[in-house]
Amino acid sequence: MDQKGMVELIRTRGVRDPLVLEAMGRVPRHRFVPESQRAYAYDDHAMSIGCQQTISQPYIVALMTEALDLQPGNRVLEIGTGSGYQTAILADMGMDVYTIERIPELYTQAKSLLEELGYTVHCRLGDGYYGWPEFAPYDGIIVTAAPEEVPPPLLEQLADGGCLVIPTGPRHGYQTLWKIIKRGDKIAKLDLGGVAFVPFVTP
Numbered sequence: 001m002d003q004k005g006m007v008e009l010i011r012t013r014g015v016r017d018p019l020v021l022e023a024m025g026r027v028p029r030h031r032f033v034p035e036s037q038r039a040y041a042y043d044d045h046a047m048s049i050g051c052q053q054t055i056s057q058p059y060i061v062a063l064m065t066e067a068l069d070l071q072p073g074n075r076v077l078e079i080g081t082g083s084g085y086q087t088a089i090l091a092d093m094g095m096d097v098y099t100i101e102r103i104p105e106l107y108t109q110a111k112s113l114l115e116e117l118g119y120t121v122h123c124r125l126g127d128g129y130y131g132w133p134e135f136a137p138y139d140g141i142i143v144t145a146a147p148e149e150v151p152p153p154l155l156e157q158l159a160d161g162g163c164l165v166i167p168t169g170p171r172h173g174y175q176t177l178w179k180i181i182k183r184g185d186k187i188a189k190l191d192l193g194g195v196a197f198v199p200f201v202t203p
């Protein structure tokens, strides 16, 4: 499949936010996958990126990004930079992006590729469990690995009215993707369906 076909497939599966679809049509996903897999970069599936990690399936990237309900200029925290693809989508949409990765090799690769492609984002090597409190609150927080429970610091760092999109569930097998909205001291949770993410490594 080519990039246009990928975007069309995502649209037919129900993602309608033009900001998301346009970014998916612009960001060169083939640069974020291993060179040997470039021919399949726009197929709708996850792919191995080494270090036992994956670049997420394009439809799931689009679904999670749309669920964040963002406006250009919003501040977004991503936990799990991985290849940097999701980071690039958010940056392309005009967000102020903060991203954390725990594996040094992936952090270094993603940071230099994002720089090479001209995306201005804030990358940090470390444990995303604690978020990035110095720049909180965030209008949106996206977690691209699955913890068993929502890390409390991430909820604390979410702005009033902000959305946290996160898969939670068992380390192996399927998890539930949640959209969590914070309003004052109240939390609303919306089930976005079943997903299979790599484990969120907790301290």
Ligand SMILES: C[S@@+](CC[C@H](N)C(=O)[O-])C[C@H]1O[C@@H](n2cnc3c(N)ncnc32)[C@H](O)[C@@H]1O
Pocket: 053, 054, 055, 056, 079, 080, 081, 082, 083, 084, 085, 086, 087, 100, 101, 102, 103, 106, 126, 127, 128, 129, 144, 145, 197, 198, 199, 200, 201, 202
């Ligand atoms: C599915 S991959 C990331 C997909 C990525 N967003 C992309 O577009 O390529 C999940 C990433 O989360 C990272 N990760 C897992 N637990 C973490 C933690 N506690 N803090 C930071 N990163 C973590 C993994 O090392 C991995 O790179």
